Amino acid sequence: MSHGNTPEKRGDFHGGIHPEQNKLQSTMESSAQARMPAKLVLPLHQHIGAAAEPIIKIGERVLKGQKIASADGYVSAPVHAPTSGKIIDIADYPIPHPSGLSARSIVIETDGCDKWIEYKPEQDYTETNPSHLRNIIREAGVVGLGGAGFPSFIKLNPGSQKKIKTLILNGVECEPYITCDDMLMREEPQSIIAGARIMRHALQADACVIAIEDNKPQAYESICKAAEGIDGLRVALMPTRYPQGSEKQLIQVITGKEVPSNGLAVSIGVVCHNVSTAAAIYRAIHLGQPLVSRMVTITGAAVKRPRNLEVLFGTPIEELLEQCDVESEQIERLVMGGPMMGFALHDTSLPVIKTTNCIIAATRKELGLDRPVMPCIRCGACADVCPVKLLPQQLYWHSRAKEFDKAQAYDLFDCIECGCCSYVCPSNIPLVQFYRFAKGAIWTQEQEQKKSDQARERHEFRQMRVEREKLERAAKRAKKKAPRPKKAAPVDGAKMAEKMRDEAMSQRDSAVDARKAEIQAAVARVQARKKGTATKPDQAADAAAAVTPPKGDVDKKDGSSAAKDSNEQVQ
Amino acid sequence: MLTSILALSALALVFGLILGFAAIRFKVEGDPLVEQIDAQLPQTQCGQCGFPGCRPYAEAIAAEEAQINQCPPGGEATIHALADLLDLEPLPLNPENGAESAKTVAFIDEQTCIGCTLCIQACPVDAILGAAKQMHTIIESECTGCDLCLPPCPVDCIEMIEIKKDMLTWKWPYPQESPPDSRPDSRLEASA
Numbered sequence: 031m032s033h034g035n036t037p038e039k040r041g042d043f044h045g046g047i048h049p050e051q052n053k054l055q056s057t058m059e060s061s062a063q064a065r066m067p068a069k070l071v072l073p074l075h076q077h078i079g080a081a082a083e084p085i086i087k088i089g090e091r092v093l094k095g096q097k098i099a100s101a102d103g104y105v106s107a108p109v110h111a112p113t114s115g116k117i118i119d120i121a122d123y124p125i126p127h128p129s130g131l132s133a134r135s136i137v138i139e140t141d142g143c144d145k146w147i148e149y150k151p152e153q154d155y156t157e158t159n160p161s162h163l164r165n166i167i168r169e170a171g172v173v174g175l176g177g178a179g180f181p182s183f184i185k186l187n188p189g190s191q192k193k194i195k196t197l198i199l200n201g202v203e204c205e206p207y208i209t210c211d212d213m214l215m216r217e218e219p220q221s222i223i224a225g226a227r228i229m230r231h232a233l234q235a236d237a238c239v240i241a242i243e244d245n246k247p248q249a250y251e252s253i254c255k256a257a258e259g260i261d262g263l264r265v266a267l268m269p270t271r272y273p274q275g276s277e278k279q280l281i282q283v284i285t286g287k288e289v290p291s292n293g294l295a296v297s298i299g300v301v302c303h304n305v306s307t308a309a310a311i312y313r314a315i316h317l318g319q320p321l322v323s324r325m326v327t328i329t330g331a332a333v334k335r336p337r338n339l340e341v342l343f344g345t346p347i348e349e350l351l352e353q354c355d356v357e358s359e360q361i362e363r364l365v366m367g368g369p370m371m372g373f374a375l376h377d378t379s380l381p382v383i384k385t386t387n388c389i390i391a392a393t394r395k396e397l398g399l400d401r402p403v404m405p406c407i408r409c410g411a412c413a414d415v416c417p418v419k420l421l422p423q424q425l426y427w428h429s430r431a432k433e434f435d436k437a438q439a440y441d442l443f444d445c446i447e448c449g450c451c452s453y454v455c456p457s458n459i460p461l462v463q464f465y466r467f468a469k470g471a472i473w474t475q476e477q478e479q480k481k482s483d484q485a486r487e488r489h490e491f492r493q494m495r496v497e498r499e500k501l502e503r504a505a506k507r508a509k510k511k512a513p514r515p516k517k518a519a520p521v522d523g524a525k526m527a528e529k530m531r532d533e534a535m536s537q538r539d540s541a542v543d544a545r546k547a548e549i550q551a552a553v554a555r556v557q558a559r560k561k562g563t564a565t566k567p568d569q570a571a572d573a574a575a576a577v578t579p580p581k582g583d584v585d586k587k588d589g590s591s592a593a594k595d596s597n598e599q600v601q
Numbered sequence: 602m603l604t605s606i607l608a609l610s611a612l613a614l615v616f617g618l619i620l621g622f623a624a625i626r627f628k629v630e631g632d633p634l635v636e637q638i639d640a641q642l643p644q645t646q647c648g649q650c651g652f653p654g655c656r657p658y659a660e661a662i663a664a665e666e667a668q669i670n671q672c673p674p675g676g677e678a679t680i681h682a683l684a685d686l687l688d689l690e691p692l693p694l695n696p697e698n699g700a701e702s703a704k705t706v707a708f709i710d711e712q713t714c715i716g717c718t719l720c721i722q723a724c725p726v727d728a729i730l731g732a733a734k735q736m737h738t739i740i741e742s743e744c745t746g747c748d749l750c751l752p753p754c755p756v757d758c759i760e761m762i763e764i765k766k767d768m769l770t771w772k773w774p775y776p777q778e779s780p781p782d783s784r785p786d787s788r789l790e791a792s793a
């Protein structure tokens with residue numbers, strides 16, 4: 031039993047910043063249940079991986095916790111009904127995503143009964159084998175609740191050969207404003223600890239460390255109390271610094287080991303999960319309840335009563351703001367996530383999804399929008415704070431000039447988009463925006479390159495085939511013209527074959543003629559149909575005009591090549 | 602018996618020659634410059650550059666018979682890449698060749714398709730599946746959006762559809778708030 035010991039400092043990361051916390055506002059009162067809205071809009075893509083596939087129909091009644099969309103493939107997660115009600119639509123709805131695009135969603139009209147489906151708790155998880163546990167967690171739709179939304183069961187699979195030494199539970203919550211993990215640790219430490227034990231069992235991990243920053247003394251107290259008497263569980267209190275909660279940085283601080291540049295934490299025997307995810311896993315295993323709600327911080331200077339709410343997925347953000355007494359006219363920007371890594375939302379009616387940890391209704395003053403963007407003065411402040419030890423200034427120049435290969439040479443893809451560099455930049459340059467742009471552009475280029483290589487190959491293959499066929503036909507024609515030998519004896523197999531081939535050829539030639547007639551007839555039919563429906567009569571006429579002169583010369587050879595073409599196509 | 606042996610040997614010889622000839626005729630030329638230029642072209646094979654495909658255009662550029670600004674599907678990005686490669690000044694896209702437009706894929710209205718195979722013959726990358734008198738379908742992932750299958754269709758059942766942006770294909774745009782400054786000079790760059 032070694033909880034609550036003084037921070038045992040193993041490692042450290044470079045740089046980092048101490049932005050204004052702004053966490054106090056939303057922790058003044060305890061969390062509350064969000065009001066039940068009339069309608070829930072549930073996007074099918076709330077996680078990393080493939081979108082879920084709906085398994086219900088419009089008009090169907092569903093119960094709380096009923097699976098309404100199942101995972102499509104390995105990296106995917108199912109979606110469950112957050113309350114009882116009726117499915118009223120399955121269509122594209124705007125989603126909370128930086129693009130402002132719409133995506134396929136299921137809409138539930140709530141009936142107010144909030145009636146659960148029958149669920150079955152797992153009796154004793156220690157008796158259950160890890161792969162079965164992972165399966166329950168997968169079926170419960172649990173994804174990383176820290177913000178990334180990666181399906182949790184995958185990160186609970188150590189793989190056959192790897193031994194997991196440390197399971198880290200991330201309660202760092204280093205980004206300003208966000209307090210949902212803090213609140214959960216204060217109010218539900220038992221669920222988190224129980225979840226941690228399940229995860230440890232699933233991973234067969236040697237030890238578990240729960241990491242908390244020293245700006246959350248209450249959470250630390252409460253977790254320590256809950257962890258008392260549990261072997262191999264350590265609670266680490268760490269000095270507050272941003273971005274300590276970023277996975278690679280946290281692992282470095284806790285274990286003293288560095289995750290390789292393009293490698294995963296598992297490769298050094300470490301797995302990292304969020305504390306909220308642990309609580310969700312506890313509910314999935316001990317209670318048998320799938321993931322249907324989460325804690326969301328509603329804050330920002332435009333909110334008069336900032337606090338944390340337990341919110342059903344699909345709840346419109348405007349209802350939450352209303353419940354927290356928002357001054358709508360004060361909102362300059364609505365942000366999902368924190369001020370450092372979050373993104374602006376285009377609309378207050380967007381739904382809360384599995385990865386929504388925080389909503390900030392920010393005022394103009396709060397955002398500091400009035401600070402003008404100025405030229406880079408090459409002060410080097412950005413490089414001093416970069417936790418990955420990159421050269422943000424160089425990355426900026428090259429991304430800005432669209433010199434992507436040079437940006438990559440400066441390890442653009444190691445950038446975790448933490449925003450430390452933009453934060454300290456005295457010229458207020460939106461550095462991270464340039465990096466995001468450059469990364470996206472490089473991905474697009476790579477995809478296009480792949481596609482054009484494929485097209486080149488197919489085009490070259492086709493040219494070769496067309497030419498080969500032309501030569502073959504020429505050879506056959508030449509052969510036909512040559513005088514034929516006299517009638518062969520019936521026993522001569524080769525001659526028989528040749529004769530049959532000739533016959534087949536001439537049959538095909540006449541077939542081609544017949545087909546030409548058929549095309550004409552079909553065109554006429556389509557024309558007639560189009561005229562009949564009177565939709566596009568002139569187009570049909572055009573088609574007819576177009577077909578007669580040029581298509582007339584579909585001569586024998588082209589016809590047979592077409593037949594061959596199509597044969598090869600179907601293969 | 603002898604005739605059949607002769608006939609077969611003759612056939613074998615003819616085909617052998619054909620294949621040999623094809624191998625020589627279509628051997629990927631060893632000209633590294635043409636290769637490099639071709640690698641920059643989008644391979645849409647649409648012919649808008651005025652050449653029957655990307656490779657002929659690459660050959661023309663290599664022979665200095667064509668400008669680098671004639672490929673609308675590649676647009677600005679391709680022109681810049683070619684300018685870089687050949688150490689030339691980038692030119693604006695020649696409007697005579699067309700304008701850069703959104704990426705599209707062909708779509709066949711299967712109700713109207715009469716299965717004539719004419720579009721199959723036109724498609725430069727074999728992206729259309731179908732046999733005579735069967736309705737045809739486009740393999741979306743292979744279609745380059747070259748438009749070449751549209752004119753031959755006698756019943757006008759092929760339509761070009763813009764590729765829809767979704768969450769997976771969406772990428773962050775170029776930042777709007779760009780500071781008003783120029784490149785650092787090389788001295789600073791080298792010292793950085």
Ligand code: SF4
Binds near residue numbers: 410413422451
């Ligand atoms: S902090 Fe800003 S001004 Fe200073 S070097 Fe970096 S980008 Fe330039």
Ligand code: SF4
Binds near residue numbers: 418421425445447448
């Ligand atoms: S955003 Fe990227 S470059 Fe900037 S400090 Fe963070 S990791 Fe470094």
Ligand code: SF4
Binds near residue numbers: 645
């Ligand atoms: S215009 Fe561009 S894509 Fe089209 S054939 Fe010419 S080089 Fe290829």
Ligand code: SF4
Binds near residue numbers: 725743
């Ligand atoms: S299907 Fe049509 S548009 Fe697509 S590549 Fe083939 S000919 Fe071009």
